[in-house]
Amino acid sequence: MPTFSEILNKPSVFLDRNVLSPHYIPETLPFREKEIERIMNGLSPALRNERPRNMFIYGKTGTGKTCSVKHVIGKLVEHKDKGTVASCYINCRMYNSRYRVVQKITKEILPALDSMGFGFAMLYEKMMGEIRGGGKRLIVVLDEVDMVKDLDDLLYTLTRANDELERGSICVIGISNRLSFKEQLDPRSRSSLCENEMVFPPYTATQLQAIISQRAKMGFKPHVVEDSAVNLAAAICASETGDARYALKLLVKSGEIADEHSLKRITDKEVEDARRSVDTDVAFEAISTLPDHQQLVLLSIAELALDKGKNTRLTTGTPEEDDSFLISGEVYEEYCKTARKFRKPRRSARWYREYLNDLEMLGLITTVESGQGMRGRTRLIRIGYPATDVKKIVEKNFLIIESSDHRGA
DNA sequence: CCTCCACAGGAAGCGCAGGAGT
DNA sequence: ACTCCTGCGCTTCCTGTGGAGG
Numbered sequence: 001m002p003t004f005s006e007i008l009n010k011p012s013v014f015l016d017r018n019v020l021s022p023h024y025i026p027e028t029l030p031f032r033e034k035e036i037e038r039i040m041n042g043l044s045p046a047l048r049n050e051r052p053r054n055m056f057i058y059g060k061t062g063t064g065k066t067c068s069v070k071h072v073i074g075k076l077v078e079h080k081d082k083g084t085v086a087s088c089y090i091n092c093r094m095y096n097s098r099y100r101v102v103q104k105i106t107k108e109i110l111p112a113l114d115s116m117g118f119g120f121a122m123l124y125e126k127m128m129g130e131i132r133g134g135g136k137r138l139i140v141v142l143d144e145v146d147m148v149k150d151l152d153d154l155l156y157t158l159t160r161a162n163d164e165l166e167r168g169s170i171c172v173i174g175i176s177n178r179l180s181f182k183e184q185l186d187p188r189s190r191s192s193l194c195e196n197e198m199v200f201p202p203y204t205a206t207q208l209q210a211i212i213s214q215r216a217k218m219g220f221k222p223h224v225v226e227d228s229a230v231n232l233a234a235a236i237c238a239s240e241t242g243d244a245r246y247a248l249k250l251l252v253k254s255g256e257i258a259d260e261h262s263l264k265r266i267t268d269k270e271v272e273d274a275r276r277s278v279d280t281d282v283a284f285e286a287i288s289t290l291p292d293h294q295q296l297v298l299l300s301i302a303e304l305a306l307d308k309g310k311n312t313r314l315t316t317g318t319p320e321e322d323d324s325f326l327i328s329g330e331v332y333e334e335y336c337k338t339a340r341k342f343r344k345p346r347r348s349a350r351w352y353r354e355y356l357n358d359l360e361m362l363g364l365i366t367t368v369e370s371g372q373g374m375r376g377r378t379r380l381i382r383i384g385y386p387a388t389d390v391k392k393i394v395e396k397n398f399l400i401i402e403s404s405d406h407r408g409a
Numbered sequence: 410c411c412t413c414c415a416c417a418g419g420a421a422g423c424g425c426a427g428g429a430g431t
Numbered sequence: 432a433c434t435c436c437t438g439c440g441c442t443t444c445c446t447g448t449g450g451a452g453g
Contacts, residue, residue: 347442354441375451
Protein backbone atom coordinates (compact mmCIF):
# COMPACT_ATOMS: atom_id res chain seq x y z
CA MET A 1 0.00 0.00 0.00
CA PRO A 2 1.57 3.31 -1.07
CA THR A 3 1.41 6.41 1.07
CA PHE A 4 0.19 9.75 -0.22
CA SER A 5 3.66 11.23 -0.08
CA GLU A 6 4.92 8.37 -2.19
CA ILE A 7 2.25 9.07 -4.77
CA LEU A 8 2.92 12.80 -4.70
CA ASN A 9 6.66 12.28 -5.05
CA LYS A 10 6.31 9.81 -7.87
CA PRO A 11 8.21 11.17 -10.86
CA SER A 12 5.98 12.71 -13.48
CA VAL A 13 6.39 13.94 -17.02
CA PHE A 14 4.09 16.88 -16.28
CA LEU A 15 5.37 20.31 -15.37
CA ASP A 16 2.11 22.23 -15.22
CA ARG A 17 -1.08 20.43 -16.05
CA ASN A 18 -3.18 23.60 -15.98
CA VAL A 19 -1.56 24.73 -19.19
CA LEU A 20 -2.97 21.70 -20.93
CA SER A 21 -6.52 22.21 -19.70
CA PRO A 22 -9.03 23.41 -22.28
CA HIS A 23 -10.00 26.19 -19.88
CA TYR A 24 -6.51 27.62 -19.77
CA ILE A 25 -6.22 30.94 -21.58
CA PRO A 26 -2.69 31.51 -22.83
CA GLU A 27 -1.05 34.92 -23.06
CA THR A 28 -0.90 34.65 -26.81
CA LEU A 29 -3.22 32.74 -29.07
CA PRO A 30 -1.29 31.79 -32.17
CA PHE A 31 -3.08 32.12 -35.53
CA ARG A 32 -5.94 34.08 -33.99
CA GLU A 33 -4.31 37.52 -33.94
CA LYS A 34 -6.61 38.93 -36.59
CA GLU A 35 -9.76 37.59 -34.95
CA ILE A 36 -8.73 38.92 -31.55
CA GLU A 37 -8.03 42.33 -33.03
CA ARG A 38 -11.47 42.41 -34.58
CA ILE A 39 -13.12 41.49 -31.29
CA MET A 40 -11.11 44.17 -29.51
CA ASN A 41 -12.15 46.75 -32.09
CA GLY A 42 -15.73 45.66 -31.73
CA LEU A 43 -15.73 46.04 -27.95
CA SER A 44 -13.62 49.16 -27.67
CA PRO A 45 -16.62 51.56 -27.70
CA ALA A 46 -17.43 50.29 -24.20
CA LEU A 47 -14.28 52.00 -22.95
CA ARG A 48 -15.48 55.27 -24.48
CA ASN A 49 -18.75 54.77 -22.63
CA GLU A 50 -20.65 53.88 -25.80
CA ARG A 51 -22.62 50.77 -26.60
CA PRO A 52 -20.57 48.22 -28.56
CA ARG A 53 -22.35 46.49 -31.42
CA ASN A 54 -23.58 42.98 -30.89
CA MET A 55 -21.38 40.25 -32.27
CA PHE A 56 -21.91 36.76 -33.55
CA ILE A 57 -19.02 34.34 -33.76
CA TYR A 58 -19.15 30.90 -35.25
CA GLY A 59 -16.74 28.14 -36.10
CA LYS A 60 -16.33 24.44 -35.37
CA THR A 61 -15.49 23.17 -31.89
CA GLY A 62 -11.94 23.74 -30.77
CA THR A 63 -11.18 26.61 -33.13
CA GLY A 64 -10.48 29.00 -30.28
CA LYS A 65 -13.75 30.96 -30.25
CA THR A 66 -14.36 30.85 -26.52
CA CYS A 67 -10.67 31.20 -25.76
CA SER A 68 -10.31 34.32 -27.92
CA VAL A 69 -13.38 35.99 -26.49
CA LYS A 70 -12.35 35.24 -22.91
CA HIS A 71 -8.90 36.52 -23.70
CA VAL A 72 -10.28 39.84 -24.94
CA ILE A 73 -12.75 40.16 -22.07
CA GLY A 74 -9.92 39.51 -19.65
CA LYS A 75 -7.86 42.30 -21.22
CA LEU A 76 -10.87 44.59 -21.16
CA VAL A 77 -11.66 44.26 -17.46
CA GLU A 78 -7.96 44.53 -16.60
CA HIS A 79 -7.73 47.78 -18.54
CA LYS A 80 -6.81 50.67 -16.29
CA ASP A 81 -9.58 52.97 -17.51
CA LYS A 82 -12.23 50.33 -17.72
CA GLY A 83 -14.78 52.71 -16.26
CA THR A 84 -18.18 51.11 -16.03
CA VAL A 85 -17.49 48.12 -18.24
CA ALA A 86 -18.83 44.88 -16.85
CA SER A 87 -18.91 41.45 -18.42
CA CYS A 88 -20.73 38.24 -17.92
CA TYR A 89 -19.82 34.91 -19.49
CA ILE A 90 -22.64 32.41 -19.80
CA ASN A 91 -22.46 28.90 -21.11
CA CYS A 92 -25.88 28.29 -22.58
CA ARG A 93 -25.56 24.55 -22.29
CA MET A 94 -26.25 25.08 -18.60
CA TYR A 95 -28.29 28.25 -18.84
CA ASN A 96 -30.49 27.24 -21.72
CA SER A 97 -33.52 29.51 -21.45
CA ARG A 98 -34.29 33.19 -21.33
CA TYR A 99 -35.18 32.90 -17.68
CA ARG A 100 -31.98 31.13 -16.71
CA VAL A 101 -29.77 33.48 -18.70
CA VAL A 102 -31.32 36.60 -17.18
CA GLN A 103 -31.10 34.98 -13.76
CA LYS A 104 -27.41 34.29 -14.31
CA ILE A 105 -26.74 37.86 -15.50
CA THR A 106 -28.52 39.30 -12.49
CA LYS A 107 -26.62 37.08 -10.12
CA GLU A 108 -23.36 38.02 -11.79
CA ILE A 109 -23.81 41.79 -11.60
CA LEU A 110 -25.66 41.71 -8.28
CA PRO A 111 -23.88 39.02 -6.27
CA ALA A 112 -25.58 40.07 -3.06
CA LEU A 113 -28.98 39.11 -4.38
CA ASP A 114 -30.12 35.57 -3.88
CA SER A 115 -31.85 35.35 -7.23
CA MET A 116 -33.37 31.92 -6.79
CA GLY A 117 -37.09 31.78 -7.17
CA PHE A 118 -37.86 35.24 -8.47
CA GLY A 119 -40.30 35.62 -11.29
CA PHE A 120 -38.96 36.72 -14.61
CA ALA A 121 -40.32 40.27 -14.44
CA MET A 122 -38.78 40.74 -11.01
CA LEU A 123 -35.36 39.53 -12.14
CA TYR A 124 -35.51 41.69 -15.23
CA GLU A 125 -36.26 44.80 -13.18
CA LYS A 126 -33.43 44.03 -10.75
CA MET A 127 -31.03 43.63 -13.66
CA MET A 128 -32.19 46.81 -15.37
CA GLY A 129 -32.01 48.76 -12.12
CA GLU A 130 -28.42 47.70 -11.57
CA ILE A 131 -27.35 48.62 -15.11
CA ARG A 132 -29.16 51.94 -15.00
CA GLY A 133 -27.92 52.78 -11.54
CA GLY A 134 -24.27 52.14 -12.35
CA GLY A 135 -24.51 53.33 -15.95
CA LYS A 136 -22.96 49.96 -16.72
CA ARG A 137 -21.67 48.93 -20.12
CA LEU A 138 -22.54 45.27 -19.80
CA ILE A 139 -21.09 42.74 -22.21
CA VAL A 140 -22.89 39.42 -22.18
CA VAL A 141 -21.14 36.47 -23.78
CA LEU A 142 -23.53 33.70 -24.73
CA ASP A 143 -21.43 30.63 -25.44
CA GLU A 144 -23.10 27.77 -27.32
CA VAL A 145 -25.94 30.18 -27.92
CA ASP A 146 -27.82 27.67 -30.09
CA MET A 147 -28.65 25.69 -26.96
CA VAL A 148 -31.08 28.36 -25.77
CA LYS A 149 -34.59 27.11 -26.34
CA ASP A 150 -36.36 30.47 -26.60
CA LEU A 151 -33.48 32.34 -28.16
CA ASP A 152 -35.72 34.73 -30.08
CA ASP A 153 -37.35 35.84 -26.85
CA LEU A 154 -34.01 36.19 -25.12
CA LEU A 155 -32.47 38.30 -27.87
CA TYR A 156 -35.60 40.40 -28.09
CA THR A 157 -35.49 41.00 -24.36
CA LEU A 158 -31.82 41.94 -24.34
CA THR A 159 -31.98 44.25 -27.37
CA ARG A 160 -35.22 45.86 -26.24
CA ALA A 161 -33.59 46.51 -22.90
CA ASN A 162 -31.27 48.99 -24.61
CA ASP A 163 -34.24 51.09 -25.70
CA GLU A 164 -35.37 51.28 -22.10
CA LEU A 165 -31.97 52.23 -20.74
CA GLU A 166 -31.18 55.90 -20.71
CA ARG A 167 -27.89 55.12 -18.93
CA GLY A 168 -25.79 52.05 -19.54
CA SER A 169 -26.30 49.34 -22.15
CA ILE A 170 -26.19 45.66 -22.92
CA CYS A 171 -24.06 44.17 -25.67
CA VAL A 172 -24.44 40.54 -26.69
CA ILE A 173 -21.71 38.32 -28.07
CA GLY A 174 -23.11 35.04 -29.35
CA ILE A 175 -20.86 32.05 -29.92
CA SER A 176 -22.01 28.98 -31.79
CA ASN A 177 -20.48 26.04 -33.56
CA ARG A 178 -23.48 25.47 -35.77
CA LEU A 179 -23.62 27.78 -38.74
CA SER A 180 -27.01 26.55 -39.84
CA PHE A 181 -28.78 27.66 -36.68
CA LYS A 182 -28.71 31.26 -37.88
CA GLU A 183 -31.34 30.43 -40.48
CA GLN A 184 -33.79 29.24 -37.82
CA LEU A 185 -33.63 32.59 -36.08
CA ASP A 186 -36.34 35.19 -36.30
CA PRO A 187 -35.21 37.82 -38.85
CA ARG A 188 -35.34 40.57 -36.26
CA SER A 189 -33.19 38.76 -33.71
CA ARG A 190 -30.87 37.66 -36.51
CA SER A 191 -30.20 41.20 -37.61
CA SER A 192 -29.67 42.36 -34.05
CA LEU A 193 -27.30 39.53 -33.13
CA CYS A 194 -25.41 39.64 -36.40
CA GLU A 195 -24.58 43.32 -36.39
CA ASN A 196 -21.01 42.09 -36.50
CA GLU A 197 -20.21 38.59 -37.73
CA MET A 198 -17.06 36.53 -37.53
CA VAL A 199 -16.02 33.07 -38.67
CA PHE A 200 -13.26 31.08 -37.02
CA PRO A 201 -11.78 28.65 -39.54
CA PRO A 202 -10.51 25.26 -38.32
CA TYR A 203 -6.81 25.05 -37.62
CA THR A 204 -4.70 23.41 -40.27
CA ALA A 205 -2.35 20.54 -39.48
CA THR A 206 0.69 22.79 -39.35
CA GLN A 207 -1.08 25.32 -37.12
CA LEU A 208 -2.21 22.56 -34.77
CA GLN A 209 1.34 21.31 -34.67
CA ALA A 210 2.62 24.74 -33.61
CA ILE A 211 -0.10 25.12 -30.99
CA ILE A 212 0.46 21.72 -29.48
CA SER A 213 4.21 22.05 -29.34
CA GLN A 214 3.86 25.47 -27.69
CA ARG A 215 1.62 24.00 -24.99
CA ALA A 216 3.71 20.87 -24.66
CA LYS A 217 6.77 23.00 -23.92
CA MET A 218 4.92 24.73 -21.07
CA GLY A 219 3.02 21.74 -19.76
CA PHE A 220 5.66 19.04 -19.76
CA LYS A 221 9.19 18.82 -18.46
CA PRO A 222 11.88 19.51 -21.07
CA HIS A 223 12.54 16.87 -23.72
CA VAL A 224 9.67 14.66 -22.58
CA VAL A 225 7.54 14.84 -25.70
CA GLU A 226 9.15 13.56 -28.87
CA ASP A 227 8.67 15.74 -31.92
CA SER A 228 7.13 12.87 -33.85
CA ALA A 229 4.57 12.40 -31.07
CA VAL A 230 3.52 16.05 -31.41
CA ASN A 231 3.26 15.64 -35.14
CA LEU A 232 1.18 12.53 -34.78
CA ALA A 233 -1.23 14.18 -32.36
CA ALA A 234 -1.59 17.15 -34.71
CA ALA A 235 -2.13 14.87 -37.69
CA ILE A 236 -4.81 12.85 -35.89
CA CYS A 237 -6.74 15.99 -34.99
CA ALA A 238 -6.37 17.67 -38.35
CA SER A 239 -7.68 14.58 -40.09
CA GLU A 240 -10.69 14.37 -37.81
CA THR A 241 -11.98 17.85 -37.04
CA GLY A 242 -9.18 20.34 -36.53
CA ASP A 243 -10.32 20.52 -32.92
CA ALA A 244 -7.50 21.88 -30.77
CA ARG A 245 -9.22 20.76 -27.58
CA TYR A 246 -9.07 17.18 -28.73
CA ALA A 247 -5.36 17.59 -29.41
CA LEU A 248 -4.82 18.82 -25.86
CA LYS A 249 -6.77 15.91 -24.44
CA LEU A 250 -4.55 13.58 -26.41
CA LEU A 251 -1.47 15.19 -24.90
CA VAL A 252 -2.77 14.99 -21.35
CA LYS A 253 -3.80 11.39 -21.74
CA SER A 254 -0.45 10.50 -23.30
CA GLY A 255 1.25 12.02 -20.29
CA GLU A 256 -0.96 10.07 -17.91
CA ILE A 257 -0.18 6.86 -19.73
CA ALA A 258 3.53 7.63 -19.57
CA ASP A 259 3.31 8.30 -15.81
CA GLU A 260 1.35 5.13 -15.26
CA HIS A 261 4.08 3.06 -16.86
CA SER A 262 6.84 5.19 -15.30
CA LEU A 263 8.11 6.25 -18.72
CA LYS A 264 10.37 9.24 -19.16
CA ARG A 265 9.31 10.13 -22.66
CA ILE A 266 6.14 10.36 -24.71
CA THR A 267 6.38 8.63 -28.05
CA ASP A 268 4.01 7.81 -30.89
CA LYS A 269 2.88 4.72 -29.06
CA GLU A 270 1.57 6.67 -26.07
CA VAL A 271 -0.30 9.01 -28.40
CA GLU A 272 -1.87 6.07 -30.19
CA ASP A 273 -2.95 4.53 -26.89
CA ALA A 274 -4.23 7.89 -25.69
CA ARG A 275 -6.34 8.24 -28.78
CA ARG A 276 -8.28 5.05 -28.07
CA SER A 277 -8.68 5.96 -24.43
CA VAL A 278 -9.83 9.53 -25.15
CA ASP A 279 -12.43 8.34 -27.62
CA THR A 280 -14.08 6.04 -25.09
CA ASP A 281 -13.76 8.67 -22.35
CA VAL A 282 -15.59 11.20 -24.48
CA ALA A 283 -18.36 8.74 -25.25
CA PHE A 284 -18.63 7.69 -21.63
CA GLU A 285 -18.85 11.26 -20.42
CA ALA A 286 -21.43 12.22 -23.00
CA ILE A 287 -23.60 9.17 -22.44
CA SER A 288 -23.51 8.76 -18.69
CA THR A 289 -24.54 12.35 -18.02
CA LEU A 290 -27.60 12.00 -20.23
CA PRO A 291 -31.08 12.01 -18.67
CA ASP A 292 -32.48 8.51 -18.03
CA HIS A 293 -34.89 8.30 -20.92
CA GLN A 294 -32.40 9.53 -23.47
CA GLN A 295 -30.08 6.79 -22.30
CA LEU A 296 -32.90 4.27 -22.69
CA VAL A 297 -33.58 5.45 -26.23
CA LEU A 298 -29.89 5.22 -27.00
CA LEU A 299 -29.70 1.73 -25.52
CA SER A 300 -32.65 0.64 -27.64
CA ILE A 301 -30.93 1.95 -30.74
CA ALA A 302 -27.73 0.16 -29.79
CA GLU A 303 -29.53 -3.14 -29.25
CA LEU A 304 -31.44 -2.96 -32.49
CA ALA A 305 -28.25 -2.06 -34.32
CA LEU A 306 -26.54 -5.11 -32.81
CA ASP A 307 -29.44 -7.40 -33.78
CA LYS A 308 -29.41 -6.10 -37.29
CA GLY A 309 -25.65 -6.51 -37.47
CA LYS A 310 -25.98 -10.17 -36.52
CA ASN A 311 -28.69 -10.87 -39.06
CA THR A 312 -26.79 -9.30 -41.90
CA ARG A 313 -23.47 -10.76 -40.86
CA LEU A 314 -23.61 -13.03 -43.94
CA THR A 315 -23.17 -10.06 -46.24
CA THR A 316 -20.13 -8.63 -44.55
CA GLY A 317 -18.64 -6.97 -47.59
CA THR A 318 -20.97 -3.99 -47.79
CA PRO A 319 -19.35 -1.14 -45.91
CA GLU A 320 -20.80 1.50 -48.21
CA GLU A 321 -24.57 1.92 -48.29
CA ASP A 322 -24.84 -0.33 -45.28
CA ASP A 323 -28.42 -0.80 -44.22
CA SER A 324 -27.74 -0.40 -40.52
CA PHE A 325 -30.31 2.39 -40.48
CA LEU A 326 -33.17 1.93 -38.07
CA ILE A 327 -36.68 3.26 -38.54
CA SER A 328 -38.02 5.70 -36.00
CA GLY A 329 -41.15 3.65 -35.30
CA GLU A 330 -39.37 0.40 -34.58
CA VAL A 331 -36.94 2.19 -32.28
CA TYR A 332 -39.86 3.60 -30.31
CA GLU A 333 -41.35 0.14 -29.88
CA GLU A 334 -38.01 -1.17 -28.67
CA TYR A 335 -37.71 1.81 -26.32
CA CYS A 336 -41.10 0.97 -24.77
CA LYS A 337 -39.87 -2.56 -24.11
CA THR A 338 -36.59 -1.33 -22.67
CA ALA A 339 -38.36 1.13 -20.42
CA ARG A 340 -40.57 -1.66 -19.06
CA LYS A 341 -37.51 -3.81 -18.48
CA PHE A 342 -35.99 -1.12 -16.29
CA ARG A 343 -39.35 -0.34 -14.69
CA LYS A 344 -39.48 3.20 -15.92
CA PRO A 345 -42.80 4.67 -17.08
CA ARG A 346 -42.40 5.25 -20.79
CA ARG A 347 -42.56 8.71 -22.33
CA SER A 348 -44.93 9.57 -25.15
CA ALA A 349 -43.95 9.22 -28.78
CA ARG A 350 -43.89 12.98 -29.12
CA TRP A 351 -41.35 13.36 -26.40
CA TYR A 352 -39.37 10.45 -27.76
CA ARG A 353 -38.92 12.45 -30.99
CA GLU A 354 -37.61 15.31 -28.90
CA TYR A 355 -35.09 12.92 -27.33
CA LEU A 356 -33.97 11.84 -30.78
CA ASN A 357 -33.27 15.46 -31.65
CA ASP A 358 -31.25 15.91 -28.48
CA LEU A 359 -29.22 12.77 -29.14
CA GLU A 360 -28.53 13.96 -32.66
CA MET A 361 -27.42 17.36 -31.41
CA LEU A 362 -24.89 15.63 -29.18
CA GLY A 363 -23.63 13.65 -32.14
CA LEU A 364 -24.49 10.33 -30.52
CA ILE A 365 -26.74 9.38 -33.41
CA THR A 366 -27.27 10.60 -36.93
CA THR A 367 -30.67 10.74 -38.58
CA VAL A 368 -31.77 11.16 -42.17
CA GLU A 369 -35.21 11.79 -43.62
CA SER A 370 -36.47 8.71 -45.40
CA GLY A 371 -36.27 8.93 -49.15
CA GLN A 372 -37.83 6.67 -51.74
CA GLY A 373 -38.20 2.99 -51.04
CA MET A 374 -39.66 3.82 -47.66
CA ARG A 375 -43.29 4.04 -46.84
CA GLY A 376 -44.37 7.47 -45.66
CA ARG A 377 -42.17 10.04 -44.04
CA THR A 378 -39.95 8.87 -41.24
CA ARG A 379 -36.46 9.21 -39.93
CA LEU A 380 -33.68 6.72 -40.44
CA ILE A 381 -31.48 6.48 -37.40
CA ARG A 382 -27.90 5.37 -37.15
CA ILE A 383 -25.79 5.13 -34.04
CA GLY A 384 -22.71 7.35 -33.87
CA TYR A 385 -20.57 5.27 -31.54
CA PRO A 386 -19.84 1.53 -31.55
CA ALA A 387 -23.07 -0.12 -30.38
CA THR A 388 -21.35 -2.55 -28.02
CA ASP A 389 -19.62 0.28 -26.16
CA VAL A 390 -22.82 2.30 -25.89
CA LYS A 391 -24.67 -0.73 -24.57
CA LYS A 392 -22.03 -1.40 -21.96
CA ILE A 393 -21.99 2.20 -20.72
CA VAL A 394 -25.75 2.59 -20.45
CA GLU A 395 -26.31 -0.78 -18.84
CA LYS A 396 -23.59 -0.11 -16.32
CA ASN A 397 -25.22 3.20 -15.45
CA PHE A 398 -28.60 1.63 -15.01
CA LEU A 399 -27.29 -1.18 -12.86
CA ILE A 400 -25.93 1.45 -10.50
CA ILE A 401 -29.17 3.36 -10.53
CA GLU A 402 -31.24 0.23 -10.01
CA SER A 403 -29.20 -1.08 -7.10
CA SER A 404 -29.35 2.28 -5.33
CA ASP A 405 -33.10 2.34 -5.98
CA HIS A 406 -33.53 -1.00 -4.27
CA ARG A 407 -31.66 0.22 -1.27
CA GLY A 408 -33.86 3.31 -1.17
CA ALA A 409 -37.05 1.23 -1.47
C1' DC B 410 -55.23 11.21 -59.58
C1' DC B 411 -56.55 10.35 -54.77
C1' DT B 412 -56.03 8.01 -50.40
C1' DC B 413 -53.53 6.08 -46.80
C1' DC B 414 -49.61 5.35 -44.10
C1' DA B 415 -46.12 6.57 -40.82
C1' DC B 416 -44.33 9.62 -39.26
C1' DA B 417 -42.51 15.13 -38.02
C1' DG B 418 -43.15 18.88 -35.32
C1' DG B 419 -46.25 22.97 -33.65
C1' DA B 420 -49.79 24.42 -30.11
C1' DA B 421 -52.21 24.05 -26.04
C1' DG B 422 -52.62 22.68 -21.76
C1' DC B 423 -51.73 20.00 -17.39
C1' DG B 424 -49.56 18.95 -12.91
C1' DC B 425 -45.89 19.92 -10.11
C1' DA B 426 -42.30 22.41 -7.48
C1' DG B 427 -41.00 26.26 -5.17
C1' DG B 428 -40.82 31.17 -4.16
C1' DA B 429 -43.58 35.79 -3.56
C1' DG B 430 -47.17 38.22 -1.50
C1' DT B 431 -50.49 38.49 2.08
C1' DA C 432 -50.72 29.03 6.40
C1' DC C 433 -52.79 30.28 2.34
C1' DT C 434 -53.15 31.65 -2.50
C1' DC C 435 -50.99 33.31 -6.65
C1' DC C 436 -47.52 33.04 -10.04
C1' DT C 437 -43.87 31.17 -12.94
C1' DG C 438 -40.93 27.81 -15.19
C1' DC C 439 -40.45 23.13 -16.60
C1' DG C 440 -41.20 18.51 -18.26
C1' DC C 441 -44.50 16.20 -20.23
C1' DT C 442 -48.96 14.54 -22.71
C1' DT C 443 -52.66 15.19 -25.92
C1' DC C 444 -54.24 16.84 -30.00
C1' DC C 445 -53.54 18.42 -34.35
C1' DT C 446 -51.87 19.79 -38.83
C1' DG C 447 -48.28 19.03 -42.26
C1' DT C 448 -45.50 16.07 -45.51
C1' DG C 449 -43.91 12.89 -48.97
C1' DG C 450 -43.81 8.39 -50.96
C1' DA C 451 -46.61 3.84 -51.74
C1' DG C 452 -50.43 1.72 -53.53
C1' DG C 453 -54.76 1.46 -55.74
